[in-house]
Amino acid sequence: MLRPSYLDYNATAPVKPEVVAAMAAALERTGNPSSVHGFGREARRQLERARAAVAALVGAAPGQVVFTSGGTEANNQVLCGARGPVVTSAVEHDSVLAAVPGAAQAAVDAEGRIDLAHLEGQLARTSPTLVSVMLANNETGVIQPVGDVVGLARRHGARVHCDAVQAGGKLAIDLAALGVDFLALSAHKLGGPQGVGALVLGAGVEPAALLRGGGQERRWRPGTENLPGIVGFGRACELAMADADWRRRTGTLRDELEARITAIAPGAQVLGGGAERLPNTSCLTMPGVGNQTQLIEFDLAGIAVSTGSACSSGKVGPSHVLAAMAVDPAAAATAIRVSFGWASTADDVERFALVWSRLYARTRRPERRRMPEPA
Numbered sequence: 557m558l559r560p561s562y563l564d565y566n567a568t569a570p571v572k573p574e575v576v577a578a579m580a581a582a583l584e585r586t587g588n589p590s591s592v593h594g595f596g597r598e599a600r601r602q603l604e605r606a607r608a609a610v611a612a613l614v615g616a617a618p619g620q621v622v623f624t625s626g627g628t629e630a631n632n633q634v635l636c637g638a639r640g641p642v643v644t645s646a647v648e649h650d651s652v653l654a655a656v657p658g659a660a661q662a663a664v665d666a667e668g669r670i671d672l673a674h675l676e677g678q679l680a681r682t683s684p685t686l687v688s689v690m691l692a693n694n695e696t697g698v699i700q701p702v703g704d705v706v707g708l709a710r711r712h713g714a715r716v717h718c719d720a721v722q723a724g725g726k727l728a729i730d731l732a733a734l735g736v737d738f739l740a741l742s743a744h745k746l747g748g749p750q751g752v753g754a755l756v757l758g759a760g761v762e763p764a765a766l767l768r769g770g771g772q773e774r775r776w777r778p779g780t781e782n783l784p785g786i787v788g789f790g791r792a793c794e795l796a797m798a799d800a801d802w803r804r805r806t807g808t809l810r811d812e813l814e815a816r817i818t819a820i821a822p823g824a825q826v827l828g829g830g831a832e833r834l835p836n837t838s839c840l841t842m843p844g845v846g847n848q849t850q851l852i853e854f855d856l857a858g859i860a861v862s863t864g865s866a867c868s869s870g871k872v873g874p875s876h877v878l879a880a881m882a883v884d885p886a887a888a889a890t891a892i893r894v895s896f897g898w899a900s901t902a903d904d905v906e907r908f909a910l911v912w913s914r915l916y917a918r919t920r921r922p923e924r925r926r927m928p929e930p931a
């Protein structure tokens with residue numbers, strides 16, 4: 557039996573063993589970070605160590621980090637707290653789009669990059685208080701020109717929120733250089749646990765609270781902290797920062813995979829391939845073969861990938877991201893997302909290319925003629 561190949565890191569990354577160990581130790585300790593006794597003080601120390609690690613990942617100070625239950629909550633906290641019109645883009649994650657259903661959306665070009673002229677028109681038309689753009693797209697990996705967006709937003713007096721959930725730990729991020737007011741992160745995309753994330757605040761920025769309760773997280777996010785999760789998040793950030801080779805390793809695997817596939821089938825497209833992208837992500841079409849068929853074939857072979865539309869897993873249907881890029885709907889229906897990460901190897905590329913080429917060849921065979929039924 558071959559080892560399964562997990563190539564769906566953008567959906568969630570396997571938790572790193574060091575993170576599991578840190579979380580297990582945290583679970584074995586008793587203590588509420590708000591308690592004044594020794595147990596509580598130790599819990600507080602663990603919480604603050606994790607806060608410092610998350611802050612360091614994005615070049616911020618610990619006091620700028622507010623822990624949340626994940627990227628969805630961090631995005632919702634900012635968007636639901638906006639006190640005026642919001643402008644976002646057509647390729648944002650559902651946790652942004654669904655939080656501001658009436659928001660104006662900037663268009664993107666054929667590679668999935670925000671159309672800055674169109675964005676400027678939307679800013680002039682709506683005078684927003686908040687602009688929300690992602691740093692890197694979950695389906696294509698395309699990196700957005702966030703610095704340019706910040707420049708435009710400032711000219712119109714708007715604050716900027718950036719969903720950096722897919723970029724955290726994959727790109728070097730410096731909050732001050734990026735210039736945004738709010739940055740959302742999620743632990744499970746970088747080898748940490750699911751159900752924990754952070755909202756990182758720009759200097760002098762205060763978010764509106766989504767919840768009412770106690771004084772935790774300076775009342776911006778009340779509720780007893782998910783300490784084991786937060787400890788795991790912090791450890792995952794420390795490990796991501798220590799792994800300087802991650803980008804080169806995953807980039808080599810991704811580029812090799814794309815070279816193999818386009819050599820087998822010159823008609824196969826790499827969607828967003830002309831733009832700057834995360835090094836680990838590939839959104840690939842297989843001419844004439846629906847993505848659900850591909851998904852099943854890969855799954856039967858022990859390879860986990862997802863359809864272009866399925867970051868919110870289980871969602872089947874046309875991808876709003878690919879539609880915004882004006883990808884031909886017939887081609888979009890054949891797109892799958894392959895995403896690599898810390899435990900991926902060259903063997904994963906081999907196996908993927910083998911299964912891909914087998915399926916592609918099979919669908920190209922001419923239909924066998926049926927013998928006529930005897931009369």
Ligand code: PLP
Pocket residue numbers: 566567625626627628629631649651690692693694719721722742743751752753867868
């Ligand atoms: N934003 C982006 C770009 C994502 O890819 C995801 C998750 O897939 C989220 C936000 C939501 O993060 P979480 O799963 O932590 O709620």
